[in-house]
Amino acid sequence: MFISTVTANSGAMLLLRRCRGLTLLSTRRLPVAPAVASCAVRLRSSSAEDQGSYQRAHRPGWRHAVAGLLAGTGAVLAYGLHQHKAEQEAAYPIFSQEEVTSHRSLQDGVWVTYKGGVYDITEFVAMHPGGDKILLAAGGALEPFWALYAVHNQEHVLEMLSEYKVGELNAEDLKKQKTMQTLDPYSSDPERHPVLRINNLKPFNAEPPPEILSDSFITPSAFFFKRNHLPVPQVDPATYLLQVEGLPGGLLTLSLEELKTRFPKHTVTATLQCAGNRRSEMNAVKQVKGLNWGIAAISNATWSGARLRDVLLAAGYGPDVARRAGHVQFEGLDKDVTGTTYGASIPLNKAVSEEGDVLLAYEMNGADLPADHGYPVRVVVPGVVGARNVKWLGKIIVSADESSSHWQQNDYKGFSPGTDWDTVNFKSAPAIQELPVQSAITAPADGAVVDRSSEELTVKGYAWSGGGREVVRVDVSLDGGKTWQVAQIRSSEKGQAPEGTPPTGRAWAWKLWEITAPLPPGAKELKIVCKAVDNSYNMQPDTVAPIWNLRGVLSNAWHRVNVKIREDEREE
Amino acid sequence: MFISTVTANSGAMLLLRRCRGLTLLSTRRLPVAPAVASCAVRLRSSSAEDQGSYQRAHRPGWRHAVAGLLAGTGAVLAYGLHQHKAEQEAAYPIFSQEEVTSHRSLQDGVWVTYKGGVYDITEFVAMHPGGDKILLAAGGALEPFWALYAVHNQEHVLEMLSEYKVGELNAEDLKKQKTMQTLDPYSSDPERHPVLRINNLKPFNAEPPPEILSDSFITPSAFFFKRNHLPVPQVDPATYLLQVEGLPGGLLTLSLEELKTRFPKHTVTATLQCAGNRRSEMNAVKQVKGLNWGIAAISNATWSGARLRDVLLAAGYGPDVARRAGHVQFEGLDKDVTGTTYGASIPLNKAVSEEGDVLLAYEMNGADLPADHGYPVRVVVPGVVGARNVKWLGKIIVSADESSSHWQQNDYKGFSPGTDWDTVNFKSAPAIQELPVQSAITAPADGAVVDRSSEELTVKGYAWSGGGREVVRVDVSLDGGKTWQVAQIRSSEKGQAPEGTPPTGRAWAWKLWEITAPLPPGAKELKIVCKAVDNSYNMQPDTVAPIWNLRGVLSNAWHRVNVKIREDEREE
Numbered sequence A, B: 001m002f003i004s005t006v007t008a009n010s011g012a013m014l015l016l017r018r019c020r021g022l023t024l025l026s027t028r029r030l031p032v033a034p035a036v037a038s039c040a041v042r043l044r045s046s047s048a049e050d051q052g053s054y055q056r057a058h059r060p061g062w063r064h065a066v067a068g069l070l071a072g073t074g075a076v077l078a079y080g081l082h083q084h085k086a087e088q089e090a091a092y093p094i095f096s097q098e099e100v101t102s103h104r105s106l107q108d109g110v111w112v113t114y115k116g117g118v119y120d121i122t123e124f125v126a127m128h129p130g131g132d133k134i135l136l137a138a139g140g141a142l143e144p145f146w147a148l149y150a151v152h153n154q155e156h157v158l159e160m161l162s163e164y165k166v167g168e169l170n171a172e173d174l175k176k177q178k179t180m181q182t183l184d185p186y187s188s189d190p191e192r193h194p195v196l197r198i199n200n201l202k203p204f205n206a207e208p209p210p211e212i213l214s215d216s217f218i219t220p221s222a223f224f225f226k227r228n229h230l231p232v233p234q235v236d237p238a239t240y241l242l243q244v245e246g247l248p249g250g251l252l253t254l255s256l257e258e259l260k261t262r263f264p265k266h267t268v269t270a271t272l273q274c275a276g277n278r279r280s281e282m283n284a285v286k287q288v289k290g291l292n293w294g295i296a297a298i299s300n301a302t303w304s305g306a307r308l309r310d311v312l313l314a315a316g317y318g319p320d321v322a323r324r325a326g327h328v329q330f331e332g333l334d335k336d337v338t339g340t341t342y343g344a345s346i347p348l349n350k351a352v353s354e355e356g357d358v359l360l361a362y363e364m365n366g367a368d369l370p371a372d373h374g375y376p377v378r379v380v381v382p383g384v385v386g387a388r389n390v391k392w393l394g395k396i397i398v399s400a401d402e403s404s405s406h407w408q409q410n411d412y413k414g415f416s417p418g419t420d421w422d423t424v425n426f427k428s429a430p431a432i433q434e435l436p437v438q439s440a441i442t443a444p445a446d447g448a449v450v451d452r453s454s455e456e457l458t459v460k461g462y463a464w465s466g467g468g469r470e471v472v473r474v475d476v477s478l479d480g481g482k483t484w485q486v487a488q489i490r491s492s493e494k495g496q497a498p499e500g501t502p503p504t505g506r507a508w509a510w511k512l513w514e515i516t517a518p519l520p521p522g523a524k525e526l527k528i529v530c531k532a533v534d535n536s537y538n539m540q541p542d543t544v545a546p547i548w549n550l551r552g553v554l555s556n557a558w559h560r561v562n563v564k565i566r567e568d569e570r571e572e
Helices: A010-015 A019-024 A034-044 A055-060 A062-071 A075-085 A098-103 A122-127 A133-137 A143-148 A155-162 A171-181 A256-262 A279-285 A306-313 A321-325 A349-352 B010-015 B019-024 B033-044 B054-058 B061-073 B075-085 B097-099 B123-128 B130-137 B144-146 B155-162 B170-181 B256-262 B278-283 B308-314 B319-324 B348-352
Strands: A109-114 A119-122 A166-168 A197-200 A205-207 A241-244 A252-257 A266-273 A298-305 A326-336 A340-349 A360-366 A379-380 A394-401 A439-443 A450-451 A458-463 A471-477 A488-490 A511-518 A525-534 A559-566 B109-115 B116-121 B165-169 B197-200 B205-207 B242-244 B251-255 B266-273 B299-307 B327-335 B340-345 B359-364 B377-378 B395-399 B438-443 B450-451 B456-462 B469-476 B486-490 B512-517 B525-534 B559-566
Touching: A034 A458, A098 A109, A109 A122, A109 A133, A119 A439, A122 A133, A133 A143, A143 A252, A252 A256, A252 A306, A256 A298, A256 A360, A266 A379, A298 A306, A306 A349, A306 A394, A321 A349, A326 A349, A340 A349, A439 A525, A439 B319, A450 B155, A450 B469, A458 A471, A458 A525, A471 A488, A471 A511, A559 B469, B097 B109, B109 B123, B109 B130, B123 B130, B130 B144, B251 B256, B251 B308, B256 B299, B256 B359, B266 B377, B299 B308, B308 B348, B308 B359, B308 B395, B319 B348, B327 B348, B340 B348, B438 B525, B438 B559, B456 B525, B469 B486, B469 B512
Parallel strands: A241 A394, A450 A559, B242 B395, B450 B559
Antiparallel strands: A109 A119, A119 A166, A197 A205, A241 A252, A266 A298, A298 A360, A326 A340, A326 A394, A360 A379, A439 A458, A458 A511, A471 A525, A488 A511, A525 A559, B109 B116, B116 B165, B197 B205, B242 B251, B266 B299, B299 B359, B327 B340, B327 B395, B359 B377, B438 B456, B456 B512, B469 B525, B486 B512, B525 B559
């Protein structure tokens, strides 16, 4: 049944995905079952007569495409595309927007428009690398989605699309579309500090330079790493309403003012880390899918707000609920053009525990939340991966189920290094919640040169662990891991008195560490390594390859920095 | 101030310890302050006249000894000892037991007897590798202590002792001593299953063969690893009383019957692991101090008993207590000849949490606790190192402080690989509570030979993590870690339906895993490796050396087993 391929087209490969993948992506508006069923049927019935219509005659050789898909590469697809290019005609029929809109399902065909062209992408749905999210554009324009997901702005994507052209949109409807599309969903994103290193502009993803990161125990909000999944929503604090669902008290709705006044204000110093922090080190081993974060997708701030626990109790939470529910879901107010919001969930026991310290935060570092960090209200889930700390919080749902969002179900999970996109089963791994022990060297930078005359070297960095586990030691090596010294660690701003030891299991904030060591005599290069130990005595793994995973998350191997020693010229 | 040494005598080195170490060892009977003060004074005033007496003239050259001590080696000490040997006379004065007993402090001198000889070991106290525990024998006989701590039964120990001889015990008192000493404190220890591999007989420490370990999800009690620190106490269930101290209700005393009837019986399946499990792998890197455990100092059982939380609530525990107290201490009924009991403590929040599942267990695998496992009552602290699961429980103390016991303060802690016995500061590391993620291969055994004709190989093992973190994946490699496959894991007896997923943070039981893989064509040897991942996505470190520590605890690097493939003779 499987057809092997001879050559591989990497562009097409990137866009391919198994039919199976479809089962994992669902949205509220378009239940996935029909898509899957259709996919299964289409893999078996390859002739056109069963669904013949004008435009189907123009579709590319999708039998070839499916063969390529099954084989896990796009080589056959690419071949098929080129074969059919010659057959295309310049004269296309004209369609109205209404006609296009009537094709918005796999049953009726999936049509989209792009710059005035009308495309029947029914056959492409199963191959879409983003899964059936593509169905959100069914019957409408692609532009708003491509503006959200900039990965589409590549030549080979346009080439693929052109193969599916079936007509042109009439002039009047095209004009209407253009008027609407001049709105860039990211146009109202806030200004950002220019020192940030941008990994992606839309949505905005950026990290501070490492040297700045370890300058302060509390990361100034401007330098705090930013990881948005969608455009920053404009929220009016006067009309903002937080909804709490799924509890015996019925729907609880809270204004910002009520959230601030009805519940005690609670302050927690907590480090947030992106699951993809240090992904670039995994990319160096073998390419992964995701933003190429350096070591600074982690920052530390003080957060103030109402405790989620208190709000849930006010909404009727009690032991009865614990028996039927297991999760607390969060929905952001950030949404794509279809209204799909960012979403995530955390285990109920974390949410309601007195010691969980989960906040509905409205302040960051003593001021209102900045727009990029969730104004006016975000969830702060100390000890848990950044992705569950939902920003611009709109809704809280206590449920028996995890969030059904893409980011909970089909992203932010860890897999074995032997698992690839052909074999991955997202259901087989738990959604990342607590993160493993982590540390990195912020100074010196990799490749730095140190003068022999300076006689000693100061190495600095951060260390943190998930689940409230306190970092109890950081070991530093200058010889690639053969010998180790213990770094000085601190849990406050330099020069300030250290905060007391946090209660067991509630060490939410990172530690900064530093060690000054004499330059080893005769050494021409230092292979600096750091590794942290937390109070469960978990340690970082030695190397990256054995923890490599296809999404490049959970990158917490020893951090390594190489430094050259320049001999003093007078001595040479 | 520090004197360097030229050569090292390894026997003496082993027995040496910094004066500083003394500050960390204290017992209720003999507060440590005088010992430390004395030590400090003696390092400065080196002449004998200030405390002159008959026997002091016989003491060995302790100025040399102290110099050696300061330099961290025994070389100078050894030199001093030999120099003074010649000066000793055969004719010793005769002392009564009463005279010996009057020397039981550093102020009055510390005398001990051994086989009829009288020894003034005042100067040796600071050098005793077991710390000031040696003071427990002050004024009495060494034999009962040496019977407890078999490490003393070595020739060089007797040689060192002989240097401190100051007299002989009179015949009558010697006779009395001998009568008392015929009682072996271990004589009432229970029978054990002969298949156990004994690491130490007195106290009894043994583990099952690995192949037996992975045969059953619930380890039969007879095969469950045994780790005793002292003789097994004989406890009469009819007169057994458990004391609970430190709570507003005052002292609560519970008989076994009351414990069983006043509180609901709660059953937990929990894995216990010794901190020293897999220590032999650390020993292979560099010698550590401790029993040479293989991979089977870990087992899984069902435990039933009263919840500690319920008992503490009955004794008056409430939120007020949480504000002043931080620890729950446990004292065993197992004791040494001085009455010092085994002791340990756990954080209060683990003890009182509804989700902590800490038990005062009176049943193991559905029957009364066996004598070796704490009959009639032991603590079971799921997710926490075996050493805190105090057996033969006598007393529970809610306190602001950790247990002051040797095992809590000066043992069962982790250190950097660069830390040795000269530099270790036990106060710098937290007492081990939650253990890190762990896994090991139980079959095949290292060095096994597999026939090529068998075509495939089944690899089996266990995996577990501390703190209730569930093992979510076990990766197995047959090529030393280059490529990985995912093992099948199970959480029940083979053939039985798997238990449901435990609630988040309450995965107390291990998982057994198994993978059957074809023998790689052409391979002559398989380098089998396993590593586990828990739901905080912590992973085991790759190698042993970077996590090596002087006590050989927390040995959780990838487990490696090498297997040879024998080619089928017909094919050769």
